[in-house]
Amino acid sequence: METFWIRSGRDKLSPMNIVLGITGGIAAYKAPDLVRRLRERGGEVQIVMTASAEEFVTGTALQAVSGRPIRSNLWDKEAEAAMSHIELARWADVVLIAPATAEVMARIVSGGAPDLLTTICLATEAPLAVAPAMNHIMWSNPATQANRKVLEERGIHILGPGIGSQACGETGAGRMLEPDTIAAAVFDLAVGKGEGLLTGRKVVITAGPTREPIDPVRYITNRSSGKMGYAMARAAAAQGAEVVLISGPVNLPEPPGIEVRNVLSAQDMYEATHTCVGEADIFIAAAAVADYRPAEWREQKIKKNEESMSIDLVRCPDVLASVAALAAGPFTVGFAAETEKVDDYARSKLENKSLNMIIANRVGSDCGFDTDDNSVNVIWTDGEQRFPEARKSELARDLVELIARHFYAARGTDPQPRLTVISNIE
Numbered sequence: 001m002e003t004f005w006i007r008s009g010r011d012k013l014s015p016m017n018i019v020l021g022i023t024g025g026i027a028a029y030k031a032p033d034l035v036r037r038l039r040e041r042g043g044e045v046q047i048v049m050t051a052s053a054e055e056f057v058t059g060t061a062l063q064a065v066s067g068r069p070i071r072s073n074l075w076d077k078e079a080e081a082a083m084s085h086i087e088l089a090r091w092a093d094v095v096l097i098a099p100a101t102a103e104v105m106a107r108i109v110s111g112g113a114p115d116l117l118t119t120i121c122l123a124t125e126a127p128l129a130v131a132p133a134m135n136h137i138m139w140s141n142p143a144t145q146a147n148r149k150v151l152e153e154r155g156i157h158i159l160g161p162g163i164g165s166q167a168c169g170e171t172g173a174g175r176m177l178e179p180d181t182i183a184a185a186v187f188d189l190a191v192g193k194g195e196g197l198l199t200g201r202k203v204v205i206t207a208g209p210t211r212e213p214i215d216p217v218r219y220i221t222n223r224s225s226g227k228m229g230y231a232m233a234r235a236a237a238a239q240g241a242e243v244v245l246i247s248g249p250v251n252l253p254e255p256p257g258i259e260v261r262n263v264l265s266a267q268d269m270y271e272a273t274h275t276c277v278g279e280a281d282i283f284i285a286a287a288a289v290a291d292y293r294p295a296e297w298r299e300q301k302i303k304k305n306e307e308s309m310s311i312d313l314v315r316c317p318d319v320l321a322s323v324a325a326l327a328a329g330p331f332t333v334g335f336a337a338e339t340e341k342v343d344d345y346a347r348s349k350l351e352n353k354s355l356n357m358i359i360a361n362r363v364g365s366d367c368g369f370d371t372d373d374n375s376v377n378v379i380w381t382d383g384e385q386r387f388p389e390a391r392k393s394e395l396a397r398d399l400v401e402l403i404a405r406h407f408y409a410a411r412g413t414d415p416q417p418r419l420t421v422i423s424n425i426e
């Protein structure tokens with residue numbers, strides 16, 4: 001696994017230092033997994049627990065996975081002598097609070113600092129990210145929403161929450177995002193600010209499914225989750241690109257630092273793409289765009305009066321082919337989602353749509369759609385490269401590097417000098 005290195009204010013290369021604040025919510029039981037994910041990516045993790053977090057997860061477990069003594073008490077003389085709260089605040093390249101309760105969000109908004117964690121939040125200049133986790137009614141409470149808004153306005157990154165079943169037995173928005181999703185977002189916070197292969201380049205990416213309405217209550221869609229397209233967007237931003245992500249309806253958090261334009265139908269996606277693709281250097285079509293839509297939209301709900309019925313379908317615009325056909329258009333990359341003859345069909349799409357590259361993947365009930373892993377074969381006119389099964393976030397990093405290299409080769413130019421290194425403080 002690649003380790004991320006950052007150039008710190010001390011002007012030396014060091015792994016990313018993460019202060020992980022854990023507050024008192026049931027999702028704290030996921031904290032050991034989160035620590036593991038952050039460390040897998042090369043982060044140094046210093047845990048700071050609040051008193052109520054200790055009701056949900058033990059310091060012993062967290063100390064074992066983080067490899068560092070847990071900090072929890074602002075008045076612990078011994079710990080403060082080793083590294084004071086001000087030194088901790090300076091040490092951090094990122095401060096992450098996961099899970100973040102409604103209480104800690106309110107505290108940060110008010111600027112109160114009754115404990116070690118909130119004191120660090122006040123004293124740090126590092127980016128601050130919070131992953132809220134609470135009952136859905138608490139999350140939708142106007143007070144919490146007002147606090148969320150203030151935090152966002154102050155540039156604090158809100159990761160999630162996700163929607164789904166909750167520990168309290170209810171369902172709604174308030175679940176903490178999965179540890180791997182949080183870890184990826186935290187590294188993007190620092191990485192996205194860095195210089196990379198695509199610094200100064202604009203990348204437009206489509207992602208997710210489209211919805212083609214039949215009547216006011218029904219539509220045609222597909223199983224795409226948008227995860228691959230979102231991972232590509234994060235990876236391109238991590239390489240320094242200015243990214244516009246044109247997204248169909250998905251259940252994913254907006255990646256920090258990326259302009260997201262939400263659309264519903266294939267026609268919407270076509271129009272949104274053509275408003276911004278003119279200035280793009282690279283276009284990546286990761287969306288599963290509907291090929292057909294109902295010929296007419298019924299204004300009233302269709303009633304089941306007949307034994308059988310049929311719906312006339314007409315072709316949707318092909319977003320990717322239309323971009324590839326632009327004179328002086330961007331370097332275009334498509335995806336080919338196939339259930340059989342994957343490489344053959346992908347090759348014919350590469351030719352028929354006049355693409356620079358195509359990323360072929362097998363999809364089916366067991367793979368490709370709505371999973372966290374993927375394996376692909378990238379094909380271009382005179383070559384191909386296989387990528388074995390990997391997490392979509394890691395795969396996206398490798399794919400974006402390959403695309404960038406081919407982009408510069410096609411343009412006959414070199415990338416800006418590359419720093420694998422991220423500068424996020426001073």
Ligand code: CTP
Pocket residue numbers: 206266285286287288289290291316317318319320321333334335336337338349
């Ligand atoms: N695509 C697009 N607009 C469409 C259909 C597809 O932009 N209306 C893009 C997809 O985003 C993908 C590529 O074209 O990058 C191939 O999509 P895919 O669904 O695999 O193939 P189709 O071209 O739709 O052909 P078929 O359904 O016959 O396999």
